[in-house]
Amino acid sequence: MEILKVQNLCKTYGKGDNQVQALKDVSFTIEKGTFCAIVGESGSGKSTLLNCIGALDTPTSGAIYLDGQDLFSMKEQKRTVFRRQNIGFVFQSFQLITELTVEQNLIFPLLLDYQKPDPHKVDEILEVLGLTERRRHLPGQLSGGQQQRAAIGRALITRPTLILADEPTGNLDSKSSQDVMDLLLKASRLYQQTILMITHNINLTASVDRVLSVTDGILSDLGGVRQ
Ligand code: ADP
Ligand code: ADP
Secondary structure, three states: OEEEEEEEEEEEEOOHHHOEEEEEEEEEEEEOOOEEEEEOOOOOOHHHHHHHHOOOOOOOEEEEEEOOEEHHHOOHHHHHHHHHHHEEEEOOOOOOOOOOOHHHHHHHHHHHOOOOOOHHHHHHHHHHHOOHHHOOOOHHHOOHHHHHHHHHHHHHOOOOOEEEEEOOOOOOOHHHHHHHHHHHHHHHHHOOOOEEEEOOOHHHHHHOOEEEEEEOOEEEEEEEOOO
16 A cells, blocks of 8 residues: 655755755655665755655645645645644654653653553553663663664654654664664564655665665665565
């Protein structure tokens, strides 16, 4: 089942002589449950692409369909709600709420959506994250790898249509990076979670389903690695 469709996406920043064409006619589709990596040099357009898909940035032209819904034909208010209900974000810098415990961070998206957390599901996800013993710790009491695993749990807990991860291992050592990759892989298998992840680290693409490469705003499909 096709879960994401990006169609003739163009993004231009600035005007006149300062114009930068960050994305040039990018098209691709992603099937449900795919763990897809986006690779490319710094400045090639990866973040712009991810930000457009996450509706954090507006394309200049083209369309993005998530679960059949045209993101940019919605009114802004509807798009904001749709984003909260359908997209989980993971950032390089974790972005956990420092005053809340691991467990409180984890259930935060449910509270935003007026859902009551199911204690069994919370226990289950803490187990998957390997953070059961750390549930009452504050982010500052955890290693970087543990913080990122908590942030991934927070993105997973609503079972979003899509998880967008921008350099999730960018601040981690190689062992913690591998732990984070293993967790994302586990989520994609266990929950059929669709994941789109930007990475600089080509070594980390060995276990993903598909690799897209961006060069100077142009996307090429490097196809399946693991298929
Ligand atoms: P990457 O994520 O691959 O490093 P980006 O998507 O951040 O690449 O950037 C792609 C191009 O768009 C670069 O040339 C960058 O300078 C430019 N760019 C990104 N964001 C902006 C912005 N807000 N204003 C102007 N130019 C931008
Ligand atoms: P991980 O592999 O999950 O990143 P580490 O092997 O880096 O974990 O850390 C081992 C233990 O040391 C962790 O359980 C954590 O509690 C503690 N620790 C590591 N880094 C820090 C830190 N910056 N501040 C507090 N505790 C830390």
